[in-house]
Amino acid sequence: MTQTKQPAGGSSTSASDFIAPISSTGDSKFNPCSASAHDVLLNNFQLKKKSYRVLLHGQQLVWERLQKIKPPHPTSDTKAPLPADSPSQPGGACLYSPQSHVLHLDDVISVRSGDTKVASLKPPPPPSSNRSSSGSGEGVPAKPTSQYLTINYALRLSKSQTDCNRWELRRLTFFNSDPYIVRQWDQELQIRLYSPSPTRMRVRRLLVFINPYGGRKAGAQTYERHVRPIFQLAGVDATCITTQRANQVRDILLSHDLGVYDAVCCVGGDGTVAEVINGLLFRRMRELELDEQRPPYIPRPALPVGVIPAGSTDTIAYSMHGTADVRTAAIHVILGQHRGLDVCSVSNGQSLLRFCASVLSYGYLGDVAAQSENYRWMGPRRYEYSGVKAFLSNRGYEAELRLLEEPDHLLTTPMEEVPQSPDSVCSLGESLPSVCYANCQRCSFASSIQEQQSTLLFQEESRKSQLSLREQPEPEDSHLTANESALLRPRPRPGNLQLPTGSISSMRNLANEQWKVVRGNFFMICGANITCACARSPNGISRYSHLGDGCLDLILVKKTSLLNNVRFLLNTAGRSGDIRNLPFVEVYRTRKFQFRTLAAAGDEEYSLAGSCQPISPPGEMGASSPSTEFSSWNCDGEVVTDLDITMRSHCQLIEVFMRGPHSYSKPLKSGTTPSTPASSSDNVYCCCKD
Numbered sequence: 267m268t269q270t271k272q273p274a275g276g277s278s279t280s281a282s283d284f285i286a287p288i289s290s291t292g293d294s295k296f297n298p299c300s301a302s303a304h305d306v307l308l309n310n311f312q313l314k315k316k317s318y319r320v321l322l323h324g325q326q327l328v329w330e331r332l333q334k335i336k337p338p339h340p341t342s343d344t345k346a347p348l349p350a351d352s353p354s355q356p357g358g359a360c361l362y363s364p365q366s367h368v369l370h371l372d373d374v375i376s377v378r379s380g381d382t383k384v385a386s387l388k389p390p391p392p393p394s395s396n397r398s399s400s401g402s403g404e405g406v407p408a409k410p411t412s413q414y415l416t417i418n419y420a421l422r423l424s425k426s427q428t429d430c431n432r433w434e435l436r437r438l439t440f441f442n443s444d445p446y447i448v449r450q451w452d453q454e455l456q457i458r459l460y461s462p463s464p465t466r467m468r469v470r471r472l473l474v475f476i477n478p479y480g481g482r483k484a485g486a487q488t489y490e491r492h493v494r495p496i497f498q499l500a501g502v503d504a505t506c507i508t509t510q511r512a513n514q515v516r517d518i519l520l521s522h523d524l525g526v527y528d529a530v531c532c533v534g535g536d537g538t539v540a541e542v543i544n545g546l547l548f549r550r551m552r553e554l555e556l557d558e559q560r561p562p563y564i565p566r567p568a569l570p571v572g573v574i575p576a577g578s579t580d581t582i583a584y585s586m587h588g589t590a591d592v593r594t595a596a597i598h599v600i601l602g603q604h605r606g607l608d609v610c611s612v613s614n615g616q617s618l619l620r621f622c623a624s625v626l627s628y629g630y631l632g633d634v635a636a637q638s639e640n641y642r643w644m645g646p647r648r649y650e651y652s653g654v655k656a657f658l659s660n661r662g663y664e665a666e667l668r669l670l671e672e673p674d675h676l677l678t679t680p681m682e683e684v685p686q687s688p689d690s691v692c693s694l695g696e697s698l699p700s701v702c703y704a705n706c707q708r709c710s711f712a713s714s715i716q717e718q719q720s721t722l723l724f725q726e727e728s729r730k731s732q733l734s735l736r737e738q739p740e741p742e743d744s745h746l747t748a749n750e751s752a753l754l755r756p757r758p759r760p761g762n763l764q765l766p767t768g769s770i771s772s773m774r775n776l777a778n779e780q781w782k783v784v785r786g787n788f789f790m791i792c793g794a795n796i797t798c799a800c801a802r803s804p805n806g807i808s809r810y811s812h813l814g815d816g817c818l819d820l821i822l823v824k825k826t827s828l829l830n831n832v833r834f835l836l837n838t839a840g841r842s843g844d845i846r847n848l849p850f851v852e853v854y855r856t857r858k859f860q861f862r863t864l865a866a867a868g869d870e871e872y873s874l875a876g877s878c879q880p881i882s883p884p885g886e887m888g889a890s891s892p893s894t895e896f897s898s899w900n901c902d903g904e905v906v907t908d909l910d911i912t913m914r915s916h917c918q919l920i921e922v923f924m925r926g927p928h929s930y931s932k933p934l935k936s937g938t939t940p941s942t943p944a945s946s947s948d949n950v951y952c953c954c955k956d
C-alpha cells in the first residue's frame with residue numbers, strides 16, 4: 267500500500283486525516299478522477315459535531331466514532347481508529363468492529379455536497395449535469411468549496427413488528443473543513459452509485475403513469491405527497507402522465523417513442539400495472555413484427571417497470587415488496603435493484619387475449635370482478651359488497667382442466683448444482699414448498715436455467731442459420747427469423763441493465779408431455795402467477811407461488827358446502843392458514859393449463875378450437891337463475907368473458923424494481939412447535955432474525 271498526497275490547499279481535520287492509499291493498482295498519485303471502485307477512501311469527518319473515521323470500501327460505507335483511548339505510551343494522545351486492515355471474509359465481505367455503522371451503497375438514494383449543511387440537503391441537479399461537473403477529463407476542475415457531504419439513504423425497518431418490509435428515508439451529513447476531501451468523496455460516491463451492475467439500475471429518466479381513478483381515487487395526491495419528493499431527492503427526471511380513461515396507458519405505450527426513458531413506473535392498482543405490462547409486451551411484439559394473435563414466442567420488453575400502489579387491493583405491489591407502503595415502493599424504484607417477474611399469457615382457442623401479472627380466476631373471484639364494476643362508486647368497499655353477493659349465490663361451476671404438472675426439478679436437483687447465495691432465504695432441496703423471499707434461490711435457479719436454455723437455443727439457431735446460409739439462400743425449415751434469433755442471444759454480463767431476451771417456456775415442445783385432466787364442480791378456479799398477497803390477506807391466495815420461477819399455481823376449490831367456502835376464505839385471510847390443508851382444495855404447480863366449461867359442452871371431444879358458449883351479462887352474474895352455470899374470468903381485476911382459456915407462464919418476462927418480500931416472523935415461544943410445516947420453513951429462513 268502506498269499513501270497518496272494531501273491535495274493542495276486542503277486543511278485536514280486532524281493529523282491522522284488522510285486520503286488513503288489505497289489503490290490496488292499501485293497508483294500513488296492523487297487524482298480524483300482516477301479512483302476506481304476497488305479503491306478505498308479513509309478520512310475523518312464530523313457527524314453531528316462528533317468526530318468519526320469514515321471508510322469507503324467497495325460498495326460499503328463504514329463510519330465509527332473516534333474516541334479518546336488510553337495511549338499505550340503516555341507521551342502520545344491518540345484516537346481509536348477503525349481496524350487497521352478490515353479483515354476480509356472469503357466472500358469478499360469485510361468484518362468491521364461492532365461499534366461501526368455500515369451502509370451498503372445499494373441502499374443509498376443520493377449524495378450531495380454543499381458549502382453549508384442546508385445547501386447539501388437540496389436535491390441534486392439532474393444527473394447529466396451532475397456527471398459533467400465531476401470534471402472527469404474535462405480540463406482543470408474548479409476550486410472546490412463544499413465542506414458538507416449529505417448521503418440520503420433508505421433503511422428497512424427489519425425490527426418492526428407490524429411491517430418489517432417497510433423502508434424509510436434516512437440522512438447523514440458529514441463535515442470536513444477540507445473541500446478537496448469532500449469533493450473526492452462526492453465524486454467517488456457518485457461513480458460507485460452509478461457503476462453498472464447486472465442487478466441494479468439507477469434510473470435517470472422515468473415515465474410515470476398516474477391512475478387518478480383507482481382505489482380511493484387518490485393516485486394523484488399519493489404521487490405528489492409521497493412519491494415525487496423521493497424522486498426529487500434522487501434527482502430523477504420524471505415525466506408524469508395522469509390517465510384520462512381506461513386503457514390509455516396501454517395505448518400510449520404502444521404508440522409513443524420511449525427511447526428517452528430508462529424505465530416505466532405506474533401509480534395505481536393491479537389493473538394499471540397490468541396495463542403497463544400488456545402495453546410493453548405488445549409493443550415489443552409489434553417492434554419485432556410478430557403476429558400478435560399467435561406469436562411464436564413472447565419477447566422481453568426493453569424497459570423495466572416500477573410499481574407504486576394506489577389501487578384497491580394492490581396485490582402485485584404487495585407480493586413484490588411484502589407491503590403496500592407507497593414510499594417503500596418508490597424507494598425500490600430509486601434504489602434500482604430489479605428482478606425478473608413471471609408473466610402469464612392468456613389465450614382462447616383462437617388467439618392471445620392478454621397478459622396476466624397476478625391471478626386469473628374463474629368462479630367466485632370472476633363473479634366478484636364482474637359484479638364489482640357496477641359498484642365502483644363505492645370505492646374499495648365494492649369488493650366487500652360484491653364479495654358477499656357472489657359468495658352467497660355461488661352454486662359451483664362445472665369445468666374441466668388439463669394441465670402439465672411441473673415435475674419440480676428444483677426440489678430434486680442435488681444441492682451442489684444449485685447456485686448458492688449466502689443470504690438466501692428461500693428453501694431449496696426440501697420436500698416442503700418454499701415461500702418466495704428476497705434472494706430467492708428457486709427464482710435465481712430458474713433464471714440461470716433460462717439463460718442456459720437461451721444460450722443453447724441461440725447457438726442452435728446460429729448453427730442452423732449458418733448452415734442454411736451456406737446451403738439455401740432462403741431457409742424454409744428455420745422457424746425463427748433473424749429478429750427472433752437475435753432475441754435469443756444470451757445476456758452479456760455485466761453492463762447496463764441486461765434483460766433476458768426471450769421466453770423459452772413459450773417455445774417448449776409440449777406435444778409429448780403428459781396432460782393431467784381434472785373435472786368437477788368448482789367454487790373457484792385460480793391460476794396464480796404470484797402469491798396475490800394484500801393487506802387483508804398477507805399470505806395471499808397462493809402462498810407458495812414464486813415471483814420468477816416460471817411456474818404458476820393452479821388452485822382448484824371444489825364446490826362443497828357454504829361452511830367450507832367460509833373455511834377457505836378464512837384460510838386465505840390470516841397469516842397462519844394454509845389452503846393446502848383443506849381437503850376440498852387441490853393445488854397443482856404447472857407452467858400451463860387449459861380450461862373449458864362443462865356446463866353446456868356435454869361429453870363432446872375436448873377441443874382447443876374455442877368456445878362459442880354465451881356468457882351471462884355481468885348484471886345477472888351470481889343471480890340464482892339458470893344463467894349462473896357460467897362465470898367469467900377475473901384477470902388482474904379486469905373481466906375476461908372468454909370461456910375457453912389457456913394460461914401459460916413465461917419465466918421472468920418483465921424486469922421489475924423489487925427485492926422481494928422479507929418474512930414476517932414473530933419469535934416462537936420456547937417449546938412451541940410451528941402449527942404447520944410451512945410456518946416452520948418460514949421461520950427457519952426468516953431474514954428478519956439477523
Ligand SMILES: Nc1ncnc2c1ncn2[C@@H]1O[C@H](COP(=O)(O)OP(=O)(O)OP(=O)(O)O)[C@@H](O)[C@H]1O
Nearest residue numbers: 480481510511512534535536537538577578579580
Ligand atoms: N382516468 C380514468 N378513468 C377511468 N378509468 C381509468 C382511468 N385511468 C385508468 N382507468 C382504469 O381504471 C381501472 C382500475 O384501476 P386500478 O386497477 O389501478 O384500480 P383498482 O381496481 O381500484 O385497484 P386494484 O386493481 O388493485 O383492486 C383500470 O382498469 C384502468 O384501466
